[in-house]
Amino acid sequence: MLHPVGSLPSRVYWTRRIVGIAVAVLLAVVPFLFLSSGGDQSEASGANSPSPTQPATTPQLELIPAQPLQTSTAAPTTAAPTTTAPAPSQPPVSAPPPATPVLCTDDMLAITAGTQRPEYSPADKPTLLMTVQNVSAAPCVRDLGTAQQEWGVFDGDVRLWGSNDCLYEPASKMQTVQPGQQITLRVEWSGLTSDRECAEPRRRLAPGEYQIRARIGTAQSPNAALILR
Structure with a gap:
């Protein structure tokens, strides 16, 4: 086996053997080197890759036992809120009380x-x-009662009848009269004559035109016509 047999020179056979051995060695070594390199890279990548992120744990609330309320004697440090003082309100203007009416004089009526x-x-x-x-x-x-009222029927200057003759029942009645106010009083006349002492016989007036006058106290009216037909 160490001595080649053949027609070619022995050098050729030795060269072929060496080449074959070298090829066999390469075929055996290259896969080993490749596998060794891949394994190292895997290990390196495994070493360099970040480890899986661990979920952050939420700290649990610490249970604090309830403390009894205490009244603080210290003055508060917070500034008091500023408030705008309301404008002073004006007192309502009250109307002056009405004046007490005075007594009516004759020239006021x-x-x-x-x-x-x-x-x-x-x-x-x-x-x-x-x-x-x-x-x-x-x-x-003014007193507008019957004590101050009087009507009279006249024929010229002759007094024929007066409301205060005979059946006269005087009474007082104080009454307030507003400016411009009119108060109407009335009396029914029997149509008969009379005198202040009721001593004369009473008679009916003949048809004609007569005058009537009226007064309240000393305030007297002008003459007005009284027509009998």
């Missing part, structure tokens, strides 16, 4: 006499009127 109808027959019982009006600018008080 206008007295008007009249009749309810334009004319009457001698047998009628005419209704006589008296209007009291406050012609001043202020309210006033």
Whole structure:
């Protein structure tokens, strides 16, 4: 085996053997080197790759036992909230109390006499009127009772009848009269004559035109017509 047999020189056979041995050695060594290199890279990559991230653990709340409430005696350190002081309110303006009405003087009143109808027959019982009006600018008080009222029927200057004759029942009635206010008073006349002492016989007036006057106290009306047909 160490001595080749053949027609070729022995050098050729030795060269072939050496080449074959070298090829066999290479075929055996190369796979080993390749496997060794891959394993190292795997190990290296395994060493360099980050380890799996561990989930962060949430710290659990620490249970603190409840403490009893304590009243603090220290002054608070927080600044007090600023507040805008409200504007001082104006006190409501009250109307002055109404003045007490004064007594009506004669020049504060206008007295008007009249009749309810334009004319009457001698047998009628005419209704006589008296209007009291406050012609001043202020309210006033006047006694408008029967003690101050009086109507009279006249024929010229002759007094024929008066409401205060005979069946006269005086009474007082204080009344406030506002500025411009009119108060109407009335009396029914029997149609008969009378005198202050009720001593004369009473008679009916004949048809004609007569005058009536009215007064409240000393405030007197002008004449008004009384017509009997």
